[in-house]
Amino acid sequence: MAGRARGAAPLRQVDPRARIVSALAFAVVVTGLSTLGALALAMAAALLALGCSGLPAARTLKRMAMMDGFIIFMLLILPFSTPGTPALTLPFGVVATVEGFRLAVEIGLTANAVILMLMALVGTMEPVMLGHALARLRVPRALVHLLLFTVRYIEVLRAEYARSRVAMRARAFRPGSNRHTWVSLGHLIGMMLVRALERSERILQAMKCRGFTGRIPLLDDFSWQATDRRFCALFGLGLLALVALEVALVHLA
Amino acid sequence: MSILLELEDIQFSYPGQPPVLRGASLGLAAGERVALVGPNGSGKSTLLRIALGLLRPARGTIRAFGETRQREADFVDLRRRIGLVFQDPDDQLFCPTVAEDIAFGPLNLGHSRAEALRMVDQVLDQLALGHLRDRITHHLSGGEKRLVTLATVLVMRPDVLLLDEPTNALDPENEERLLAILQALPQAILLVSHDPGFRARLVQREERLVNGQVSGNSGGT
Ligand SMILES: Nc1ncnc2c1ncn2[C@@H]1O[C@H](COP(=O)(O)OP(=O)(O)O)[C@@H](O)[C@H]1O
Ligand SMILES: [Mg+2]
Numbered sequence: 001m002a003g004r005a006r007g008a009a010p011l012r013q014v015d016p017r018a019r020i021v022s023a024l025a026f027a028v029v030v031t032g033l034s035t036l037g038a039l040a041l042a043m044a045a046a047l048l049a050l051g052c053s054g055l056p057a058a059r060t061l062k063r064m065a066m067m068d069g070f071i072i073f074m075l076l077i078l079p080f081s082t083p084g085t086p087a088l089t090l091p092f093g094v095v096a097t098v099e100g101f102r103l104a105v106e107i108g109l110t111a112n113a114v115i116l117m118l119m120a121l122v123g124t125m126e127p128v129m130l131g132h133a134l135a136r137l138r139v140p141r142a143l144v145h146l147l148l149f150t151v152r153y154i155e156v157l158r159a160e161y162a163r164s165r166v167a168m169r170a171r172a173f174r175p176g177s178n179r180h181t182w183v184s185l186g187h188l189i190g191m192m193l194v195r196a197l198e199r200s201e202r203i204l205q206a207m208k209c210r211g212f213t214g215r216i217p218l219l220d221d222f223s224w225q226a227t228d229r230r231f232c233a234l235f236g237l238g239l240l241a242l243v244a245l246e247v248a249l250v251h252l253a
Numbered sequence: 254m255s256i257l258l259e260l261e262d263i264q265f266s267y268p269g270q271p272p273v274l275r276g277a278s279l280g281l282a283a284g285e286r287v288a289l290v291g292p293n294g295s296g297k298s299t300l301l302r303i304a305l306g307l308l309r310p311a312r313g314t315i316r317a318f319g320e321t322r323q324r325e326a327d328f329v330d331l332r333r334r335i336g337l338v339f340q341d342p343d344d345q346l347f348c349p350t351v352a353e354d355i356a357f358g359p360l361n362l363g364h365s366r367a368e369a370l371r372m373v374d375q376v377l378d379q380l381a382l383g384h385l386r387d388r389i390t391h392h393l394s395g396g397e398k399r400l401v402t403l404a405t406v407l408v409m410r411p412d413v414l415l416l417d418e419p420t421n422a423l424d425p426e427n428e429e430r431l432l433a434i435l436q437a438l439p440q441a442i443l444l445v446s447h448d449p450g451f452r453a454r455l456v457q458r459e460e461r462l463v464n465g466q467v468s469g470n471s472g473g474t
Contacts, residue, residue, distance in 0.1 A: 149347065152348075155391050156343050202339065203347050205302065206339055206345040209305060209336070210332075210406075211329070211332065211361030216348070217353075217357065219356055
């Protein structure tokens with residue numbers, strides 16, 4: 001498993017471990033920021049990372065907007081639900097406050113900067129490489145195995161589900177809200193669980209045949225290089241700059 | 254010829270079901286290639302699992318390499334020397350990448366990473382599968398998966414190969430390739446296959462599993 005892709009976008013050439021740790025550190029620092037100036041800088045940094053990640057910008061921003069869909073109502077309601085100085089009065093005496101607007105912008109910027117950085121740094125990894133990197137970062141083995149088994153078998157399960165659904169349709173099954181539908185879907189899900197359980201037993205048998213003793217050895221060719229040190233130093237400086245700006249702005253205010 | 258694997262008077266039933274095997278006996282000598290045939294559900298896969306101690310028979314003895322095997326500890330060493338290729342490749346390939354999956358066995362046997370990787374490359378060369386080395390296992394086609402499962406077993410350097418319907422999901426071209434690979438192997442082979450042509454070109458003897466018992470008859474070439 002190649003740890004880094006040569007000739008690819010700059011960020012993809014950085015060691016996956018460095019990318020995971022950096023994304024985490026970014027999330028921790030940015031959630032701690034509260035001044036709009038520092039948050040705007042964080043957002044700019046995330047956009048810069050996106051530019052260096054080789055991800056298609058339009059599609060990635062669209063995915064980010066999808067995430068915004070989950071918090072949009074909260075962001076819309078905040079200005080009206082936060083007490084403070086009135087900024088805007090709508091008909092029927094509904095009042096939006098300055099503090100509310102500020103809070104909405106703050107939360108919106110935080111969430112988007114963190115998500116964008118996560119997509120740029122970690123979202124570009126194959127799930128398998130992510131598993132390897134987590135294992136090398138000493139994340140508990142059981143969790144890494146869980147991730148890797150999920151990656152490995154989710155497609156098998158999906159294909160099994162799809163085959164069953166086709167088989168049902170081939171026998172003129174049309175879902176509706178009736179007892180027959182619920183019973184049939186119940187059988188389908190039950191069968192999938194039973195098959196998954198039996199498959200897990202067969203997999204364990206196959207693993208035993210090859211001398212499995214509780215550890216899955218992982219092969220990867222991660223190697224810490226000068227580029228990775230430079231990336232970490234640069235990223236660390238960036239985070240320091242964010243904190244410094246925050247402190248300065250708080251003192252000015 | 255020395256007998257490598259011998260199953261005697263094996264009786265087995267899955268919980269709450271009538272017996273699948275009722276006194277089945279089977280022997281495999283060094284260098285021998287034997288086919289095990291029988292209708293669907295007659296217990297062929299079950300018998301292979303019992304031979305490796307993955308299922309425990311209610312009665313009967315399993316002797317391998319001159320020793321009677323009973324406890325789990327007896328089977329640990331046996332599983333290294335008898336390689337089973339499962340009926341469904343998806344059961345066998347569980348590692349993310351092909352190289353990792355093939356290296357899994359050697360690493361478990363205590364080989365170093367470098368040694369394991371060398372063994373991986375060697376077996377991939379032997380099977381002319383080098384191009385699949387860094388592929389993600391679940392992206393492989395059915396035929397590729399089958400050949401890789403054979404590699405995961407061969408890399409353990411077993412003395413005996415048990416093959417459970419290895420020609421499933423193979424197109425004629427890959428079937429031909431598998432046949433050529435198997436014909437060139439020195440290992441004793443016990444083959445379960447519904448394909449008379451494939452059997453005829455690989456094995457010297459056929460055993461029939463019917464009603465839970467094995468009855469031999471010579472056939473093939
Ligand atoms: N895990 C299991 N639990 C219960 N019954 C099983 C299980 N596996 C197989 N069987 C039953 O045991 C019988 C023999 O199965 P199997 O050994 O797979 O047959 P074959 O490989 O010859 O087609 C079949 O009737 C099958 O339904
Ligand atoms: Mg079978």
